[in-house]
Amino acid sequence: xxxxxxxxxxxxxxxxxxxxxxxxxxxxxxxxxxxxxxxxxxxxxxxxxxxxxxxxxxxxxxxxxxxxxxxxxxxxxxxxxxxxxxxxxxxxxxxxxxxxxxxxxxxxxxxxxxxxxxxxxxxxxxxxxxxxxxxxxxxxxxxxxxxxxxxxxxxxxxxxxxxxxxxxxxx
Amino acid sequence: xxxxxxxxxxxxxxxxxxxxxxxxxxxxxxxxxxxxxxxxxxxxxxxxxxxxxxxxxxxxxxxxxxxxxxxxxxxxxxxxxxxxxxxxxxxxxxxxxxxxxxxxxxxxxxxxxxxxxxxxxxxxxxxxxxxxxxxxxxxxxxxxxxxxxxxxxxxxxxxxxxxxxxxxxxx
DNA sequence: TCTCAATTGCGAACCAGTCGCAACTAGTCG
DNA sequence: CGACTAGTTGCGACTGGTTCGCAATTGAGA
Numbered sequence: 001x002x003x004x005x006x007x008x009x010x011x012x013x014x015x016x017x018x019x020x021x022x023x024x025x026x027x028x029x030x031x032x033x034x035x036x037x038x039x040x041x042x043x044x045x046x047x048x049x050x051x052x053x054x055x056x057x058x059x060x061x062x063x064x065x066x067x068x069x070x071x072x073x074x075x076x077x078x079x080x081x082x083x084x085x086x087x088x089x090x091x092x093x094x095x096x097x098x099x100x101x102x103x104x105x106x107x108x109x110x111x112x113x114x115x116x117x118x119x120x121x122x123x124x125x126x127x128x129x130x131x132x133x134x135x136x137x138x139x140x141x142x143x144x145x146x147x148x149x150x151x152x153x154x155x156x157x158x159x160x161x162x163x164x165x166x167x168x169x170x171x
Numbered sequence: 172x173x174x175x176x177x178x179x180x181x182x183x184x185x186x187x188x189x190x191x192x193x194x195x196x197x198x199x200x201x202x203x204x205x206x207x208x209x210x211x212x213x214x215x216x217x218x219x220x221x222x223x224x225x226x227x228x229x230x231x232x233x234x235x236x237x238x239x240x241x242x243x244x245x246x247x248x249x250x251x252x253x254x255x256x257x258x259x260x261x262x263x264x265x266x267x268x269x270x271x272x273x274x275x276x277x278x279x280x281x282x283x284x285x286x287x288x289x290x291x292x293x294x295x296x297x298x299x300x301x302x303x304x305x306x307x308x309x310x311x312x313x314x315x316x317x318x319x320x321x322x323x324x325x326x327x328x329x330x331x332x333x334x335x336x337x338x339x340x341x342x
Numbered sequence: 343t344c345t346c347a348a349t350t351g352c353g354a355a356c357c358a359g360t361c362g363c364a365a366c367t368a369g370t371c372g
Numbered sequence: 373c374g375a376c377t378a379g380t381t382g383c384g385a386c387t388g389g390t391t392c393g394c395a396a397t398t399g400a401g402a
Contacts, residue, residue, distance in 0.1 A: 021367090021368055021369075021378095021379065021380070022368080022369095023367075023368070023379095023380065023381080024367095024368095025380085025381070026380090041358090042358075042359080043358085055381090055382085056381095056382095057381065057382045057383075058359090058382095058383095059359090059360080059361085059381075059382070059383080059384095060380080060381060060382075062358090062359060062360075063360095063380085063381085076252075078249060080304065080306070081247075084357085084358090085256070085357080085358065085389080085390075086357090086358065086359095087358085087359095098290075098294060100294065100298060100300050102300075103303065109298060109300070111294060111297070111298055113290060113293055113294075113297075115286060115289055115290045115293055116290055118286055119269075119284060119286045119287055119290060122284055122286055123269065123271065123282060123284075123309060126282070126284075127271060127280060127282055127313075127314060128313070128314030128317060129271050129273075129280070129309065129311055129312070129313055129314060130311045130312040130313075130317050131309055131310075131311045132274065132310050132311035132312065133251065133309070133310045133311070134307075134308070134309045134310075135251070135306075135307070135308050135309075136305075136306070136307045136308075137305070137306050137307075138294060138300065138302055138304070138305045138306075139302075139303050139304045139305075140300055140301045140302045140303035140304070141300070141301040141303065142298075142299070142300055142301075143298060143299030143300060146299060146301050192347095192348060192349070192398090192399055192400075193399080193400095194348090194349065194350080194398075194399070195398090195399095196349085196350070197349090212389090213389075213390080214388095214389085226350090226351085227350095227351095228350065228351045228352075229351090229352095229390090230350075230351070230352080230353095230390090230391080230392085231349080231350060231351075233389090233390060233391070234349085234350085234391095255388080255389085256358080256359075256388080256389065257388085257389060257390095258389085258390095
């Protein structure tokens with residue numbers, strides 16, 4: 001039996017099926033997001049997308065992201081402000097997942113769990129809240145960094161790092 | 172039997188016990204956060220704190236918040252960008268809670284659940300991730316708004332609001 | 343009370359994101 | 373196929389939250 005990779009929903013299709021005009025720029029942006037290997041912020045999205053179509057403007061990036069968010073085709077992330085205030089984007093997955101951001105090495109891991117799904121159900125039921133978007137982000141120290149440095153502060157800040165990392169510039 | 176209110180940890184104490192210098196400005200800021208009835212952003216925190224000590228400067232607000240975050244005495248929230256890009260702050264509670272932001276009426280509700288606690292344990296165990304901070308935010312439509320307007324879009328945007336609200340300016 | 347590292351105020355700078363408007367274009371209709 | 377037009381884009385100025393460098397001030401230990 002062949003292993004079938006989890007298919008991300010097609011953004012182009014998502015736009016066309018809603019009757020949204022598919023411009024050259026939107027196509028380039030959307031294809032870039034779709035094929036990205038990591039979470040892109042607006043600036044790197046622009047940079048990447050310009051390889052497909054150099055005419056794209058910064059404002060168009062933001063307008064397109066706004067559109068995609070509104071249509072719930074992409075999710076917006078903060079990744080615990082690992083890299084300043086900017087936002088990151090990913091194709092909205094079939095199943096919501098947790099983002100685990102390591103303050104030490106900067107890696108971002110993803111995690112799905114039936115318990116997360118149960119939590120969503122409980123929120124909806126107990127509070128009568130209709131969930132449109134949900135964002136669960138965790139900041140701390142990943143397993144590798146826990147092993148590698150099992151104690152002392154990495155950043156030189158007092159009272160910091162010792163139990164899970166920090167976001168200071170390294171000294 | 173007397174009902175005992177859940178006590179928020181004291182920020183002043185938290186600073187003093189760590190040997191952090193307690194300036195007039197910090198005291199005013201910290202007392203303001205502690206006694207706030209709603210989630211404050213940096214600007215309203217400044218405004219409120221100036222009633223206690225008018226000398227406080229904007230930069231000091233940000234520097235103090237940075238300090239409090241680093242010491243894990245306060246949590247930083249986005250509240251799903253309900254009101255633009257600014258951040259909100261609250262005294263870090265004994266038990267982590269979910270923030271439910273209604274895109275319709277703008278109210279923010281809080282929610283604690285044993286399932287949330289179990290999820291944290293599972294993240295730590297399954298991924299070997301040491302959690303430093305966790306932030307679970309939900310955007311959508313609260314129960315009152317679901318009752319009040321059981322269907323049509325509120326914002327005038329097409330393909331929007333109909334199942335959970337949006338963040339558009341109302342037309 | 344003296345001392346000095348830590349903290350503050352000030353104002354300029356930064357940077358992600360937004361806006362108004364004229365020019366352009368995707369997709370429809372004749 | 374070519375004209376039409378609502379929707380989209382590029383441009384560049386702007387906004388608003390946040391940060392920074394530096395000189396002046398201050399809390400708290402000696």
